[in-house]
Amino acid sequence: MPVDGETFKKALGAWASGVTIVTSQLGAERMGMTVSAFSSVSLSPPLVLVCADKGSNTHALIRKSHAFTVNVLSSEQSALSNLFADKEREAIRFDGLDCALGATGCPRLPGALAALDCRVRDEIDAGDHIVYIGLVEAASLDAAREPLVYFRGGYKSLSSL
Numbered sequence: 809m810p811v812d813g814e815t816f817k818k819a820l821g822a823w824a825s826g827v828t829i830v831t832s833q834l835g836a837e838r839m840g841m842t843v844s845a846f847s848s849v850s851l852s853p854p855l856v857l858v859c860a861d862k863g864s865n866t867h868a869l870i871r872k873s874h875a876f877t878v879n880v881l882s883s884e885q886s887a888l889s890n891l892f893a894d895k896e897r898e899a900i901r902f903d904g905l906d907c908a909l910g911a912t913g914c915p916r917l918p919g920a921l922a923a924l925d926c927r928v929r930d931e932i933d934a935g936d937h938i939v940y941i942g943l944v945e946a947a948s949l950d951a952a953r954e955p956l957v958y959f960r961g962g963y964k965s966l967s968s969l
Contacts, residue, residue: 824959827881829892830858831907831915832866834873838915839866840901842893844958845937846878854944856924859937865898867938870928875912876942880922882953886963888917889956911946921953 811819831840845859858878860867870876881889892901907915910925917923926942957964 821960824957824964827885827889827956827958827963828858829879829881829888829917829920830860830866830870830876831879831917832869832873832876833909833914834869837869838902839869839898840879840892840915840917841866842889843878849941854947855929855941856926856944857939857941859934859939862936862938870940871931871938873914874928875914876926876928876940877910877912877914877916878922878924878926878942879915879917879920880924881917881956882919882921882950883956883965884953885917885919885956888919889963916948919953920950921955922949923947 825844828843828846829840830843841864843858847857849855849857891897906918910916912925924944925946926944928940929943930941932939
């Protein structure tokens with residue numbers, strides 16, 4: 809029998825993780841969502857994975873566009889993380905953001921610690937999520953920034969861990 813939902817969430821909360829916003833774009837349609845379920849998969853070829861809620865509009869756009877960008881958030885971007893996590897504010901998520909388009913045509917968010925532009929290589933059904941494995945076509949890094957970290961239900965700085 810599987811563990812109960814509350815215990816599962818608390819156990820997962822003990823895993824400190826970085827925070828990303830995964831974006832996708834096709835024509836004039838642009839979507840993005842906050843994602844903590846992100847990981848490297850392979851160095852050769854360069855592969856990453858992201859997990860997208862099946863009910864999200866961003867998942868639907870990734871499926872259509874076959875592309876996404878993982879924007880690794882910097883420590884100054886907790887408000888942006890909250891905005892992209894709020895389903896009620898989905899229509900205004902990109903308002904006021906001067907996004908560049910990456911190699912795959914997906915938005916790169918200003919101020920991010922890193923960006924990885926990916927083409928969907930594989931799609932795996934996993935419960936209430938889809939796991940997208942992306943081939944990284946381009947990447948950028950701002951080494952002067954610190955990461956946004958999520959731990960036990962809140963944002964933390966590296967020095968507070």
